Amino acid sequence: MTALPPSIVTQLLLLVTICSTVSAQFPASRCCETYCYSQDSDRTQVKHFATKTAYEVIHGPSSSREHIVPNCRPSKFWLLSRHGTRLPGKKAISALPQTLKNLRDSILDNYDVRRTRPDVGRMCPDDLELLRNWRWDSNITTDYESFLTAQGWNDLKFLAKREQDRFYEVFNGPYVRENYLFRHTKTQRTEASFRAFADGLFGDGAYVHVNPEPEPADDTLLKPYDFCPAYDANKDRNKDANSEQSKFLRSPLFLQTLSDISTRLGFQYNLSVDQVEAMWDQCRFEQAWHIQEYSPWCSVFTKEQVNVLEYKEDLGYYYQNSYGYPKAADLACYAVSDMIQHLARPENPTVIGYFTHETEIQLFLNALGAKQDREAPRADNYYAMRNRQFRSSELTPFAANVAAVRYQCTDPREPVKVIFFLNEKALMFDWCKVGLCDWSEVQRRYQRYTEGNCAKLYCGGSGAKRVNGGGNVLVMLVSAMMTVVLAAIARK
Ligand SMILES: *[C@@H]1O[C@H](CO)[C@@H](O)[C@H](O)[C@H]1NC(C)=O
Numbered sequence: 043m044t045a046l047p048p049s050i051v052t053q054l055l056l057l058v059t060i061c062s063t064v065s066a067q068f069p070a071s072r073c074c075e076t077y078c079y080s081q082d083s084d085r086t087q088v089k090h091f092a093t094k095t096a097y098e099v100i101h102g103p104s105s106s107r108e109h110i111v112p113n114c115r116p117s118k119f120w121l122l123s124r125h126g127t128r129l130p131g132k133k134a135i136s137a138l139p140q141t142l143k144n145l146r147d148s149i150l151d152n153y154d155v156r157r158t159r160p161d162v163g164r165m166c167p168d169d170l171e172l173l174r175n176w177r178w179d180s181n182i183t184t185d186y187e188s189f190l191t192a193q194g195w196n197d198l199k200f201l202a203k204r205e206q207d208r209f210y211e212v213f214n215g216p217y218v219r220e221n222y223l224f225r226h227t228k229t230q231r232t233e234a235s236f237r238a239f240a241d242g243l244f245g246d247g248a249y250v251h252v253n254p255e256p257e258p259a260d261d262t263l264l265k266p267y268d269f270c271p272a273y274d275a276n277k278d279r280n281k282d283a284n285s286e287q288s289k290f291l292r293s294p295l296f297l298q299t300l301s302d303i304s305t306r307l308g309f310q311y312n313l314s315v316d317q318v319e320a321m322w323d324q325c326r327f328e329q330a331w332h333i334q335e336y337s338p339w340c341s342v343f344t345k346e347q348v349n350v351l352e353y354k355e356d357l358g359y360y361y362q363n364s365y366g367y368p369k370a371a372d373l374a375c376y377a378v379s380d381m382i383q384h385l386a387r388p389e390n391p392t393v394i395g396y397f398t399h400e401t402e403i404q405l406f407l408n409a410l411g412a413k414q415d416r417e418a419p420r421a422d423n424y425y426a427m428r429n430r431q432f433r434s435s436e437l438t439p440f441a442a443n444v445a446a447v448r449y450q451c452t453d454p455r456e457p458v459k460v461i462f463f464l465n466e467k468a469l470m471f472d473w474c475k476v477g478l479c480d481w482s483e484v485q486r487r488y489q490r491y492t493e494g495n496c497a498k499l500y501c502g503g504s505g506a507k508r509v510n511g512g513g514n515v516l517v518m519l520v521s522a523m524m525t526v527v528l529a530a531i532a533r534k
Pocket residue numbers: 178179180181
């Protein structure tokens with residue numbers, strides 16, 4: 043063995059020095075709390091998946107007794123429901139398979155080959171195996187974009203069965219047209235949700251005999267947000283740099299979360315918001331489609347990271363569809379007015395069921411005055427709002443629903459009472475007694491919406507009658523400009 047020439051020893055020493063300097067520049071050896079999703083039987087974070095939360099983990103239990111009121115008998119059931127669990131939209135189905143495959147391959151490469159995983163807070167071997175075996179379900183193609191899934195069907199079918207058990211006095215006997223009023227928006231997922239609900243009530247396949255009302259052209263009852271340019275303008279404002287959601291996306295807390303997620307997955311750079319959202323969306327969808335299974339994509343987040351992602355969504359919804367948008371409540375005028383009109387009369391129909399979308403449920407809850415916090419959620423008060431009432435996961439999971447139940451009571455002073463249920467849990471208002479509300483008080487509280495002037499309240503009275511109202515403005519602008527240009531040319 044010959045000794046190494048001194049020059050090589052020097053070079054080796056130099057290399058060692060450089061290496062240790064480089065690794066000192068990447069103190070990426072720790073990131074977050076140690077967490078192993080595959081070995082967590084509770085997985086409480088699945089209750090914080092915002093509007094892609096599974097209904098099963100949110101709704102009130104069938105054993106609940108909140109609906110039983112001494113000396114009162116339920117006499118009418120009015121329901122506003124979101125569709126059940128669905129497939130992703132077209133854009134997501136087109137992009138996600140490749141985006142996710144690339145991310146998965148990079149993460150495995152980071153762990154297996156590059157060995158850039160952190161020392162503390164790294165993914166456990168079981169979670170990595172989950173990810174290794176992940177495949178995009180080839181049955182999910184754009185032909186089925188946003189379709190109701192099998193679980194989505196069951197969401198509505200079993201909701202119907204539980205409500206029928208609770209309120210058997212209202213849901214008695216076979217289907218009789220006069221007793222039941224149903225309506226859904228013009229989408230596959232709400233139509234299928236209606237059918238599932240009907241099947242839950244009357245037996246498998248019974249929906250073919252149940253006639254829903256046709257949806258009118260401008261459905262201001264179920265989709266008021268589709269015909270209001272002011273709503274769209276506010277929605278756009280929420281994407282501006284100074285909106286609370288945008289500010290949160292730039293906040294140290296959120297940037298640190300992105301950095302932690304990236305470090306944990308072995309990346310030596312920060313993933314983009316889009317990349318993190320791709321993983322989160324897939325996690326949330328897969329968990330909602332297969333409630334008992336473990337979605338590999340949920341394993342890439344710790345519980346605390348999920349809470350931060352949930353908050354980001356809540357900031358968006360709060361300022362788009364709820365207390366953060368002063369005109370939101372009035373958009374639900376037609377729905378509140380419809381509810382009050384039905385509850386006012388004991389006559390048929392005794393069951394009213396509407397099948398719509400998350401936005402309508404959020405607008406409606408806002409009009410009811412439900413789930414309001416003393417403080418508004420903002421970009422800078424994440425920790426103060428940890429126990430907030432306004433949580434899109436609780437308010438609008440898949441199949442989210444508000445049921446208003448009319449009770450006929452023996453109380454001679456107030457014979458009619460109402461309980462409002464959100465996702466099968468009684469809503470507590472300070473003007474009701476543990477959820478039980480006097481009819482006179484209900485009328486008083488929602489008088490604003492029942493004075494027959496929804497046309498005036500709705501969209502500040504400026505609602506365009508047609509869907510393409512915004513488009514018309516553009517067409518008018520363009521044609522006005524053309525006229526000016528043409529006139530200028532003509533003058534030459
Ligand atoms: C696709 O659908 C078929 C028929 O319903 C089913 O047998 C198969 O397991 C599905 N494929 C996947 C990847 O889930």
